Amino acid sequence: MKISKLTVYSALKLLKSGEMTATEILNLSLEAVEEKKELNAFITTTIERAGKDAICSDTMYKDKKPRLLEGIPIAHKDMFCTKNIKTTAGSKMLENFVPQYESTVSNKLKELGTVLIGKTNQDEFGMGSNSLHSFFGSIKNPYSCKETLSPGGSSGGSAVSVASGQVLLATGTDTGGSIRQPASYNGIVGYKPTYGLVSRWGCIAYASSLDCPGIFGKTVLDTAYGLTSIAGHDEKDGTSSTEEAEDYLTTLIKMEEEQGSIDLKGYKIGIIKEIESMTLSDEVREKLSTTKLKLEKSGAEFIELSIPSLKFALPAYYTIALAESSANLARYDGIRYGHSDTSGKTFIDRMKLSRTQGFGEEVQRRIILGTTVLASGFYDAYFIKASKVRRVLYNEFQVAFKKCDSILMPTTPNTAPVIDDTISPLKEYSLDLFTVPINLIGSPAISIPAGLSDRGLPIGLQLVSKQFEDAKLLKLAYKIEHIIKGQKNDGV
Template sequence: MVTLKKALSLTQEELKEIKKEITHQVHENSELNAYIDEPVESISSGVPILIKDNINVKNWEITCASKILKGYVSPYNASVIEKLHQSGMCAYGRANMDEFAMGSTTETSCYGKTKNPRDTSRVPGGSSGGSAAAVAGGFAIAALGSDTGGSIRQPAGYCGCVGLKPTYGRVSRYGLIAYSSSLDQIGPITQNVEDCAILFDAISGHDKMDSTSALLPSTQTFSKLDRDRRFKIAILDGYLKDADIEIQRAYQETIRTLESMGHQIVSKTMLDTSYHISTYYIICTAEASSNLARFDGVRYGNRAQHVDNLKDLYIKTRSQGFGEEVKRRIMLGSFVLSSGYYDAYYSKAQKIRKLIHKQYEDIFCDADMILSPVAPSVAPKFGATHSPLEMYLSDIYTIGVNLAGLPCISLPIGKSKEGLPVAMQLIGKSFDEQSLLDASYGLEQNLDIHFD
C-alpha cells in the first residue's frame, strides 16, 4: 500500500483508483474482518483514512461495535474529521473495534472478531484492532484509533505498525464517543514514523468544542523530523518481570541498539505495575459506568420491544444491547462509585494516579524519555486468554501513560522466532511528541524492519 506521504502528492484521479483498490482488498481480505462494512468516503476527495467506529463522521452509522447503537447515524463530524478534510484527507471506512473500546483483542465486537494479518490464528490487539489490522494488512493507507489504556499502541505493536498516543489534550476529543473521559485520546496508526507525524500534525491543535483541549496550535512535527537527534533514555529496572523471555531479550537488544546509535541510557525505578492495573481499572470503569448511562433506549440506537414501563425499557435495552465485557465494566464502575466503597476504592485510586504521575515527572528530571515494552508477549492466539483478568494484564505496560496523560509511541523493533512483530514504546514528556517522533524515526531507519 502506498504511504500517506506519497498519497498526499497524488492527483484525485489516482486517489480514486487507490480507493477502488482498497475496496477490492477489503473484499479479498474479508476473513480478517477489519472493516465493519464496505468503505464509503466522508467527502468526494482526499487521501482515504480508515476511522475507528467510535469517532463520529456525519451521515455515517456509528455504533462503537455495539448492538445498542446499531442504526444510529451521526449528525455531525468529530473535530478530527474536520481537520482531515482541511488537510487533504477524508474518512474512508469504519474500522472494527472492541465494543465501546473495552477490550485488548477486538473479540468483543458485535460484528465478530478481527484477525491479525501477520497470523490469522492470533488476535490483532485492541481496542483499535481493526485499524491496526487494516494498515498492517495493506488495505488502509493509515487509520485513526483511540487510546484509553493502550488501545492504539498495543494493536499497532501486535500487528507491526506505528501507533502514537498523543498527550492528553493535544488532539480534540469532540466527536469521540467517550469510554473514560480523563484517559481517552485519539491518535494515528500508520505504516511508518513519517506517516505518523503527518497524520498527527493534521489532527492536532486546540479546539474550542473540547473543554479539555490544550491551548496550543497544530503541531508541525513532520517538517521538523530529525533522526540525528540524541537523547537521554531511561530504562526501568525490574519492570520486565512479567514479560516473556522473548520480550525481555528484545528489550535488551533495543537498549544496545540505542546505545550504539549514541543515545545515553540511564536506569530508573517505578511503582510496580500491579498498582497501575488496579488504579486504571477502578478509574476507567467508574467513568465508563457514568458515560454509558446515556444509552438507555430513549435517545440513541436500538430500543427494546414489548416493554411494560420505563424501567422495563431501560433494563431490557441495556441487557440486550450491551455485551458481556461492557456489562462487567459498568457493574465494576458502579460498585467502586457506590456509597460505602467510594473512599475505599475510587478515592484511593485517584491518589495512586497522582503518585504515578509524580514518578514519571521525577524520571523526566533526569531523562528525555522512557523505553518500555508495549505488551508482555507477542500477539497471543485466540482462546489463549481464559479470563477477563488475563486480558487486563496484557495492558500492564501501556496504562500508566494514560493515567499520567503523557505522549507515547509504539513501533516494531524486531520479529519473534515465529516471525511475529515485537514492539517497544517510547514515553515522553507532556507535549513533547517531537522528541518521541525524532527518536523513533532514527531507530526505525537504523533497524529497517520488514514483514512479509
C-alpha cells in the first residue's frame, strides 16, 4: 500500500474498519516524505509529535470514538502559526520564530484528530506564484522531468505535499490564487472558501481583505472534509462571518456511497465571454471547450456571461494587495520577534537592517509598491481607484451569478511553467489572471483537475459561485469531477 493510493475518504474507511492503524498510515506518509525530499515541500517536519498523535488516534479508534479526521496525515502551509512549532512564512524574517499560540485553522484540524506531518514551504509571506521566493529554497513540481517545473505558488509546498502523496490533506492560503493555481499545476483539488467563512486568526497576513485560508486534497470530497473542519465563525477574527457554517460533507458522502449515475440536469453554468480574448494557452483553451462539451452532454446548460471589467482585475488586485501588505509587514521591526540585526547603533538603523536583511527581494518590491500606492499624491489615483474597480467587478459578477449556478473558467492561463531566469515580476503576476478576480469579489472557488495536456501536464479548471454558496459549489464540483474523471495520480 502506498499513501498516494489513498484519499481521506478511503483512509478513514480503512481506519474505521481496523484494516489499517493511524500509525501505519503515518509510517506510509513518513516514507513518502523521506522519498520525496528533493521536492523541498517541507520547511519543518514534526515527526516526533506526529508519532504521538497517531498513537492517540489509534486509541480513539480502539475506544470507538474517532473524531472527524482521526489519524489523517496533514500538512500546514507555514503561514499558519502553530504553538511551539517553528512558523516561518517562508521568510528569513521568521526563520526562528516559534509562536506561543495556535491558529484557529490548525487548532480546529488538530482537535479533529489529524496528524500533523509538518509545515510546508511557500513563497515568502504568500508573495509569489511559483514558490521561487522562499528563503528555504524553491519547490519542485512533481511533474517535472528534465526541466524543473513550477509547482505554482504561493502555497506550492502544500500542493506538492498532497500531489506527491506525502500527506492526504493540506492547508493553504489563497490571496490571489495561491491555493487554486498550485492545485491546478499539480493536478489536485484546491479550495478557496468564501472570504469570511474561515478564520484568519493566527494565519500570517499578506493582504487582509483578500486572504482566505483553504484546503488542498486529491478529491473534491477530501476538500469538503477539510472545509467542514475549518469553517465557522471565530470571535477572534472581526472579519469572520457570523452566519452558521453549512454542512459541506453529508451530501457528498452520500453520493460517494451510492455511486449512482451523475448528471447535471437543471444546472446552469456560466462562461465568461471576455476570457476568449484574453491571454490563454491553446492547451488550456482546448481543455475548457472539451470539458464544456462533456458537461453539456451530462445535461448542464451553459450561459454566456459578460464581465467587462475582468481585464482590470489583475492591476486592481495588485494595487490593493500590495497596499495592505505594506502595512501588514510593518510589524516586523526586529524588536519583539523575527530577524533582529543588532549591529546598528540606533533603533532606526537596527530596524532598517533587520527589515532589509529579513525580507527577500519580492517582498521588498511589494512593500515599496504598496507604500507608493498609499502615499499622498498616489492614494486616490491608485488605491482608491483600484478599490472602485473592485466594486465595479463585484457588481458585474453579482449580475452574472443571478443567471447561473456557477461560473466555469480556467484556473490558470497555462500549465506549470518551466523555472528559469526569465520570469519577470510582471510575467509572474500575470499567472494569476483568472484567480485574482475571485479574491477581489470574495467568492468561493474550487480548482479541479480537468485532465492532462498533450505534454502530460495537469490542467485545472475552476468553478466560482456566489458568496456563501460553498455547499452548493462543492456539490456541483463533485459532480463535475466525476464527469470529467480527471486523471488522479500520484505525481510522477
